[in-house]
Amino acid sequence: MDHAHALGGHAADPAHIDTATGLDSRKLAFWTFIGSECLLFGSLIATYMAYKGKSLNGPYPHDEMINGHLVKGILNIPLTSFSTFILLMSSVAMVMALNGVQRGKRRDAILYLGATALFGSVFLGCQVYEFTHFYHEGLTLRSNLFGSTFFVLTGFHGAHVTVGVIYMITLLVLAVRGKLGPEKTLNVEIAGLYWHFVDVIWIVIFPLVYLIK
Amino acid sequence: MTSSTREIVHDQHAHPSTRFYWIIGALLMVLTVLEIFGYLGETRAVYTAGIAAVIILALSAAKFVAVVAYYMHLKPDHKLFTAIFVFPALLGTLVIVGMTMLFHVIPSTYTGHP
Amino acid sequence: MASTATASAPHRVAAPNAETGLWSWITTVDHKRIGIMYGVTAFLFFLMGGVEALIIRAQLAVPENRLIEADTYNQLFSMHALTMIFLALMPLTAALFNYVVPLQIGARDVAFPRLNALSYWIFLFGGLFLNASWFLKAAPNSGWFAYAPITTKAFGPGLNMDFYVLGLQVVGLSSIVASLNFIITIINLRAPGMRLMRMPIFTWMTLVTSVLIVTAMAVFTIAITELLFDRFFGTNFFNTVSAGADPLLWQHLFWMFGHPEVYILIIPILGIVSEVIPTFSRKPLFGYNVMVFSGVLIGWLGWGVWSHHMFAVGLGPIADSFFSLSTMLIAIPTGIKIFNYLGTMWGGSIRYTTAMNFAVAFIVMFTIGGISGVMHAVAPSDLQQTDTYFVVAHIHYVFFGGTVLGLWSGLYYWYPKVFGRLLDEKLGAVHFWGTLIGMNLTFFPMHFLGMFGMARRTWTYSRDLGFNEMNLLATAGAFxxxxxxxxxxxxxxxxxKRGELAGDNPWGAATLEWSMASPPPVYNFAALPQVHSRMPLWEGDPTKSAGIPHGRVEESTDQITLGGTKVGELHEATETNKMSAHDLGIHLPPPSFWPIVLAFGISLLFGSMIFRQVEGAWHNLWYLSFAGLATVVVSIYAFAFEPGHSH
Structure with missing residues (x-):
């Protein structure tokens, strides 16, 4: 990311940010980007909500009474609860990594960036397991409205987590090579904003898709 | 053309203790456990699905605010960041609520299928 | 941004700037050059969309015409709309944003110069991709709002709508990236003293438009992603046949974007006109604050009216009443703006240049379009007008009478700043009167045609319906x-090359872009200006600014500085403007070729997907998508770690 007030050549000095608001342009831009992402996920979630409970045939997300028979729901709440905890843990690790970079503690930074990437990967692993399991149970992109909306919504989120894991690994490599000193705090902070935002989206998706019938 | 009045010391608020972050982390875990209890209460028929939805959504809103305010530093940061985030977040929420209303609540605004 | 003029040597060796030649244009990150490229490309697309319109009008000139086939006709009206909206009018506003906004706020460039170049290249490639569909005779053919389920594979098996979903995905990305950039530029790169309430209205309206694009375009991205998944991967979002999908889903998602999109096209014009009218009335804008707030309000209300495009689908009385009322509310801030333009002209000493003529014509034509808009807001009356030529008349009074006339006004106004030479006023008068008479000949009869029952998008019509004369009139107007x-x-x-030399400020305008040479030096401002009021160049001119409040001037006027010198010594500042960036010690971001590479990667990623939909040997070409993905990944890393740009 670049910004034109590098014209003044002050970018390396965080105490002297020469902008109209005194705030860094990259961070403002990233928040604006997050704002745009809010609408992206908002529309996907809105689609999911519009079609919630309107599938003409199974598999259904939750237990349903169809013609007096109980049809078991396909969602695996214990597994997803576990992966939800893992994603929250990764957020804690992320904020600790930022803290480490801010204070110039390279070992902390490496440890926690690694932990963030690891937890993110575990979350993705759970999602891959969940998707393949559903596929074998007969829930596909094509099977019904639930399949389409569920896979596209959670898959879109999963794609964001994947990008986040790559982002974290990049920062980890920089940290290991000693190129992530306190002067790079802002870069890590922005990475953190991305990571926490992806977590926040899961905080919305988890109840709406998994917990509420 | 000095800009001394326009400087804002960027990190004046930074470095809350690591303990604080762990506490928020623990709070998030507890709220998630409560969410799952909210779900279990409904499956065990302790209360209705409507009540469960209210409980779960309230808890998830609390988690949302905690992460955004403390992990994403909106609380201590410049208010402009909050404004930039809240406006589209609000729009996104309105889109979700509006579509839910139009497809489930307001009569005759959606195509009913048998 | 203050002390940059005297900043010590930059931390890295600055690459050479302001070179000429093709490579310098490909790698440029200068907002002025990118603005020119946007403008030229968009104008060419405008001509192309115009040719499409002419073929449509030629087909409709006489009843029972067989000039073109019905399917070609469908492709023409769809591509006419897509080209005009996404490839001509939005990019033309983006061209003016790019060129003018940094100059108006006293900045040396936009906040992210390389992202700016990126958004241009994505736009160019996306536009070319969308138009490549002509070579396969498979241009989008379901109208610009592409109602599902007619756009699903079941009802539209050709490649037509595949081009739509892929092409608009790319073009939409370009708008979002560009708008992010403008938002940050306006928030963060204002010169010292340029408070929010001192910003020129054009800058304000750019901000509102950009916020709308960043939010609304995201909804559209999801809508076409869902359609893309339906067409490419067999999902059921719009599968009304066997999966129980609701056809209203697309309509809601589309119009949630589509209505803000209308404001995305008109709000920049409200900004342009707000610059042109005060300049040529030699009088400050009447009711600046109200103009700002009503612009923001139009943007905000624009989000809550989308279902007025859907009255005919039968949403029921609750939804219809809500969206009727919210739509009528928009007439209030819009009306305020119109009256404030009149208030600005009232008592001014008006010069009717071509720019001013177009601005005044805009007020009248846009008001007509606005009034027929309020007619649509009344749900029962709308049922009469939906899908008739009345709607076509309305949208063209807004988009042509509004957006295009306003854009031409802006081009006549800022052309001398961009190229240093004035556009010819005699040719301008011919252009103006021809356009004004032509558009009314074309679009006004359409109101009646609609009321008589002529359906929009109709390929031809029977000779005994009474449509003949007015259609011929409309065609004559179009030519x-x-x-x-x-x-x-x-x-x-x-x-x-041959226009009359313009000088720094040919119109005697008040805003900062006129304080420098025309065309401006590559670094814009030799020294960043100190802004004291809304009308920096009119300060100290009592005939223009006396008696009318235009921002608090706390500082005594003796102290007023502009470009490092006091007001009245502007010519010396101009001398400085002729020096090179290097002489002045100004560090400019070096050129970069990664924007075009990244844009190419993104376009390849989406564009190659089209081959997934064809059979035979060509099918395998879709694996190029992975090459596109690899290009994207590589160039994002190269982008992020490129030397000379802070990261």
Missing amino acids: LIAASTLVFAINLFTAW
Whole structure:
């Protein structure tokens, strides 16, 4: 990311940010980007909500009474609860990594960036397991409205987590090579904003898709 | 053309203790456990699905605010960041609520299928 | 941004700037050059969309015409709309944003110069991809709002709508990236003293438009992603046949974007006119604060009215009443703006240049379009008008009478700043009167045609319906517009080399972009200006600014500085403007070729997907998508770690 007030050549000095608001342009831009992402996920979630409970045939997300028979729901709440905890843990690790970079503690930074990437990967692993399991149970992109909306919504989120894991690994490599000193705090902070935002989206998706019938 | 009045010391608020972050982390875990209890209460028929939805959504809103305010530093940061985030977040929420209303609540605004 | 003029040597060796040649244009990150590229590309797309319109009008000139086939006709009206909206009008506003906004706020460039170049290249490639569909005779053919389920594979098996979903995905990305950039530029790169309430209205309206694009375009991205998944991977989002999908889903998602999109096209014009009218009335804008707030309010209300496009689908009384009322509310801030333009002109000493003529014509034509808009807001009356030529008349009074006239006003106004030469006023008068008469000949009869029951998008019509004369009139008008546009194109081209030299401030305007040489030096401002009021160049001129409040001037006027010198010593500042960036010690971001590479990667990623939909040997070409993905990944890393740009 670049910004034109590098014209003044002050970018390396965080105490002297020469902008109209005194705030860094990259961070403002990233928040604006997050704002745009809010609408992206908002529309996907809105689609999911519009079609919630309107599938003409199974598999259904939750237990349903169809013609007096109980049809078991396909969602695996214990597994997803576990992966939800893992994603929250990764957020804690992320904020600790930022803290480490801010204070110039390279070992902390490496440890926690690694932990963030690891937890993110575990979350993705759970999602891959969940998707393949559903596929074998007969829930596909094509099977019904639930399949389409569920896979596209959670898959879109999963794609964001994947990008986040790559982002974290990049920062980890920089940290290991000693190129992530306190002067790079802002870069890590922005990475953190991305990571926490992806977590926040899961905080919305988890109840709406998994917990509420 | 000095800009001394326009400087804002960027990190004046930074470095809350690591303990604080762990506490928020623990709070998030507890709220998630409560969410799952909210779900279990409904499956065990302790209360209705409507009540469960209210409980779960309230808890998830609390988690949302905690992460955004403390992990994403909106609380201590410049208010402009909050404004930039809240406006589209609000729009996104309105889109979700509006579509839910139009497809489930307001009569005759959606195509009913048998 | 203050002390940059005297900043010590930059931390890295600055690459050479302001070179000429093709490579310098490909790698440029200068907002002025990118603005020119946007403008030229968008104008060419405008001519192309115009030719499409002419073929449509030729087909409709006489009843039972067989000039073109019905399917070609469908492709023409769809591509006419897509080209005009996404490839001509939005990019033309983006061209003006790019060129003018950094100058108006006293900045040396946009916040992210390389992202700016990126958004241009994505737009160019996306536009070319969308138009490549003509070579396969498979241009999008379901209208610009592409109602599902007619756009699903079941009802539209050709490649037509595949081009739509992929092409607009790319073009939409370009708008979002560009708008992010403008938002941050306006928030963060204002010169010292340029408070929010001192910003020129054009800058304000750019901000509102950009916020709308960043939010609304995201919804559209999801809508076309869902359609893309339906067409490419067999999902059921719009599968009304067997999966129980609701056809209203697309309509809601589309119009949640589509209505803000209308404001995305008109709000920039409200900004342009707010610059032109005060300049040529030699009087400050009447009711600046109200103009700002009503612009923001139009943007905000624009989000809550989308279902007025859907009255005919039968949403029931609750939804219809809500969206009727919210739509009528928009007439209030819009009306305020119109009256404030009149208030600005009232008592001013008006010069009717071509720019001013177009601005005044805009007020009248846009008001007509606005009034027929309020007619649509009344749900029962709308049922009469939906899907008739009345709607076509309405949208063209807003988009042509509003957006296009306003854009031409802006081009006549800022052309001298961009190229240093004035557009010819005689040719301008021909262009103006031809366009104004032509558009009314074309679009006004359409109101009646609609009321008589002529359906929109109809390929031809029977000779005994009473549509004949007015259709012929509309076609004649369309060719008059085309002839005038040709005059305009000639004017644009000849003035570039042979026009009358403009000087720094040919119109005597008040805003900062007129304080520098025309065309401006590569670094814009030799020293960043200190802003004291809304009308920096009119300070100390009592005939223009006396008696009318235009921002608090706390500082005594003796102290007023602009470009490092006191007001009245502007010519010395101009001398400084002739120096090179290097002499002045100004560090400019070096050129970069990664924007075009990244844009190419993104376009390849989406564009190659089209081959997934064809059979035979060509099918395998879709694996190029992975090459596109690899290009994207590589160039994002190269982008992020490129030397000379802070990261």
